[in-house]
Amino acid sequence: MKKRIGLLYGGKSAEHEVSLATALAVSKALNYKEYDVYPVYITSEGEWKRGPLLEGPADNTAQLQLGDGPGQANDISEFLPTEADGQLDVIVPLLHGPNGEDGTVQGLLEVLNLPYVGNGVLASAAGMDKVIMKQLFSVAGLKQTPYVYFLRSDWQKNREQLLDQVETELTWPVFVKPANLGSSVGISKAQNRDELNAAVLEALKFDRKVIVEQGVNGREIEIAVLGNDEPECSVAGEIKPLKGFYDYEAKYKDGDTALVVPAELDNAVYEQLADQAKRAFKILDCSGLVRADFFVTEENDVLINEVNTMPGFTPYSMFPLMWQQSGLSYPDLIEQLINLAIERHREKQQLQSKRD
Missing domain, CATH: 3.30.470.20 (ATP-grasp fold, B domain)
Incomplete structure (x- = not known):
């Protein structure tokens, strides 16, 4: 009997488009003779939509962005283990960034007692x-590179002191990143204090915590x-x-x-x-x-x-x-x-x- 696979992708994250690209690639790699594949799309606004059975690989990411047509729903209760038709055997989360890769969805799947691919709550959150x-x-x-980190509230209160700290503890160039984001979103390279200031402001658009890492040759x-x-x-x-x-x-x-x-x-x-x-x-x-x-x-x-x-x-x-x-x-x-x-x-x- 075929396993019923749920591809979970999209998400309320700055990495929504990356997730769609990943889902498209995975849909092309699955063996449809062994798996019944159901798309489960989370919109950029956080709405869940479960689509009908995929007959084969998706042609493009637009096809994976499910609308409000027949066979689709936005009720998370459909993922609860039941004997009703539609129960999924395994969830394949293909979510990147916050609200997907950070343990939040993993926690939901744990509560629903559904098998899912990849890391659990702790590893996802810590990673x-x-x-x-x-x-x-x-x-x-x-062994790792030196770094400095701070919160948005620290930056708002002590901007000059934090800039001084980076210049004292690290050497140019440095890399400035949102602490809780991936796929290189919001990351900048800074060669001097002015660039550092601009890089921090960019990173703070995506997270309340910023990490500044020593550049490595x-x-x-x-x-x-x-x-x-x-x-x-x-x-x-x-x-x-x-x-x-x-x-x-x-x-x-x-x-x-x-x-x-x-x-x-x-x-x-x-x-x-x-x-x-x-x-x-x-x-x-x-x-x-x-x-x-x-x-x-x-x-x-x-x-x-x-x-x-x-x-x-x-x-x-x-x-x-x-x-x-x-x-x-x-x-x-x-x-x-x-x-x-x-x-x-x-x-x-x-x-x-x-x-x-």
């Missing part, structure tokens, strides 16, 4: 907040992690931006970036990357998938930058490319993630909810 993530990396003993290396309790790593890949840095436009629109997979690395460096990626995976209590991002200096020092608990599956995405070069095709990767979700859900069902 979304770059400050919390880096603090946990410190606990795990992972090194190679940008990524590695994909797959699994639950016993994660495995792919070959590594290298990002080579053809302009300033790997920003949103380079990542999703203009393709103005060279992706080298596998990256040319000494075996000892690769082993460090794989070890640190697995340690990051475990300290965050991850499950399913993670993309771990590193800097490798000329001296072959390995510095972890961040992990992405819901890496994209767009045509420009590194996660599926790295697994493809590791011998795991795109359709097989999707299937393995679905199986990992079911495995994790079954394990959770063994827990007692009542005392003896």
Whole structure:
């Protein structure tokens, strides 16, 4: 019997369009002989819409933006486990950014007791907040770049002091980011105090917390992690931006970036990357998938930058490319993630909810 898969995408987030692109790519990778695939679209206003069975891959993202036609609904109660027709066996969340990748939707799916692909509430929330993530990396003993962070309220009260702090504790250039966002949205590179001020104002458009990271003169290396309790790593890949840095436009629109997979690395460096990626995976209590991002200096020092608990599956995405070069095709990767979700859900069902 076919498994009934719900593709959950869109979302009330600045990364709504990225999610649509990911959903389109995944719809093209699924095996429709094994799965009945139902689109579950969250509009940019937060309205849920469940569409009719997909007969095959979507042709474009516009097709995935469900309207108010027949067979569609915006009642979350439809996702409750029932014997009625329409129950979904596994949810595949393809949501990026806040209200999707940060543990909020994962918490809803936990309450509904539905199996879902990817990381749980804790890993998603901690992985979304770059400050919390880096603090946990410190606990795990992972080497990383220096950083400064602050809230919007701190900035409003002590702007000059915070600018002084960045200039004192870090050296130019620095990268300014919203703490709780991904896909390079709101990220700027600053070479001086004026650019820093402008970069912070840009980041504050997207989050109340800002992180300023020390720039690193090194190679940008990524590695994909797959699994639950016993994660495995792919070959590594290298990002080579053809302009300033790997920003949103380079990542999703203009393709103005060279992706080298596998990256040319000494075996000892690769082993460090794989070890640190697995340690990051475990300290965050991850499950399913993670993309771990590193800097490798000329001296072959390995510095972890961040992990992405819901890496994209767009045509420009590194996660599926790295697994493809590791011998795991795109359709097989999707299937393995679905199986990992079911495995994790079954394990959770063994827990007692009542005392003896």
